[in-house]
Amino acid sequence: DSGVTQTPKHLITATGQRVTLRCSPRSGDLSVYWYQQSLDQGLQFLIQYYNGEERAKGNILERFSAQQFPDLHSELNLSSLELGDSALYFCASSRPDGGGYTFGSGTRLTVV
Amino acid sequence: AQSVTQLGSHVSVSEGALVLLRCNYSSSVPPYLFWYVQYPNQGLQLLLKYTTGATLVKGINGFEAEFKKSETSFHLTKPSAHMSDAAEYFCAVRRTNFGNEKLTFGTGTRLTIIP
Numbered sequence: 001d002s003g004v005t006q007t008p009k010h011l012i013t014a015t016g017q018r019v020t021l022r023c024s025p026r027s028g029d030l031s032v033y034w035y036q037q038s039l040d041q042g043l044q045f046l047i048q049y050y051n052g053e054e055r056a057k058g059n060i061l062e063r064f065s066a067q068q069f070p071d072l073h074s075e076l077n078l079s080s081l082e083l084g085d086s087a088l089y090f091c092a093s094s095r096p097d098g099g100g101y102t103f104g105s106g107t108r109l110t111v112v
Numbered sequence: 113a114q115s116v117t118q119l120g121s122h123v124s125v126s127e128g129a130l131v132l133l134r135c136n137y138s139s140s141v142p143p144y145l146f147w148y149v150q151y152p153n154q155g156l157q158l159l160l161k162y163t164t165g166a167t168l169v170k171g172i173n174g175f176e177a178e179f180k181k182s183e184t185s186f187h188l189t190k191p192s193a194h195m196s197d198a199a200e201y202f203c204a205v206r207r208t209n210f211g212n213e214k215l216t217f218g219t220g221t222r223l224t225i226i227p
Contacts, residue, residue, distance in 0.1 A: 002155065031213060043202065043217040056214050090155055094213060100146045100204075101215060103155035 003027065006091050006104035014112055018079040021107045023091030025072055031055070031094045032074040033101060034066055038087040049074055050096075081111045114139040114205045118218035126226045131175075131190040133221050135203030138184065145186040146204040146215065147177055156202060162186065173197070198225045 003026035013019055025032050034046040036059075045058035049068035060066075063081075068074045078085060088108050092101035119134040137143055144163050148156040160171025167179040173196075177188045186203060203218040 002157070004155075033214070042219045045214055045216070048214060058214070092156075096213065100144075100148075100158045100161050101156075103148075103157070105155045 002102050002104065004091060004093050004102050004104035006089075006107050008107060009105065010108050010110075012110045012112060013081060015081055015083060017081050017111075018077065019081065019109065021076040021078070021089055021091075021109075023074045023076070023093075023104060025074070025091075025093030026102050029093035029095050029102070030072065031096065032068055032072070033092045033094070034060075034074070034076050035090045035092065036087050037090060037106070041087075043090075046076070078109070083111050085109065086111045114141075114143060114216050116203050116205050116216055116218035118201075118203050118221050120221055121219065122222050122224065124224040124226055125193045127195055128192050131188070131193045131197065131223065133188040133201050133203075133223065135177075135186045135188065135218060136184050137186060137203070137205045139205055143205045145177075145179060146206075147171065147175070147186075147188050148202045148204060148217075149173075150200045150202065150220075152199075159188070159201075193223075193225050195225050195227065198223055 005024040007022045030051045033048045036044045046060040048056040066076045088106045090106045092103045094101045115138045117136045146161045147159040150156045162179045170176045175190045200220045204215045206215045
């Protein structure tokens with residue numbers, strides 16, 4: 001157990017639908033990062049939050065949004081889903097000490 | 113901007129042989145460098161990291177990597193491969209300045225161990 005919890009582990013939904021992925025960071029970590037992993041795109045950075053505020057934005061589609069709540073958990077919202085959104089979505093957390101990330105085990109999203 | 117290039121998307125080695133996974137980085141500022149491992153259907157696990165200080169870094173499971181600034185490289189090695197090392201390995205780089213902790217990952221190298 002890495003200490004980063006992601007739910008759900010698996011999600012199957014239809015095109016056009018909206019889903020919410022949840023992440024609880026490791027205790028004491030203030031930063032949360034979302035990554036998308038697909039076979040053709042590899043690991044793509046989506047967005048970072050630090051202590052409730054958006055810190056950096058990567059290749060995140062306008063149909064996607066995220067937020068970090070006062071208790072530091074984060075949610076990634078994916079809407080108007082397309083087949084191409086099928087991927088593994090990872091959450092990671094870190095402390096501002098120059099170290100690496102701690103990753104969750106991911107949510108596998110399948111859009112049918 | 114920083115980037116990472118992993119040479120070889122697939123590497124096969126015999127059990128007991130040397131493992132060498134190559135990573136070259138590009139960064140306009142002194143980088144922090146990382147190697148992560150991903151086993152099937154799992155998240156990424158940190159193997160080792162270089163931030164400052166000693167350029168030879170030892171990680172978990174017998175892996176180590178050496179930061180070579182002159183070659184802009186951070187290759188991952190293990191003297192003797194084990195079957196359990198079969199996985200995908202990712203090199204990553206980030207800037208050192210606070211507020212910009214985004215990790216940029218390479219495309220990964222899938223390591224296969226031949227019995």
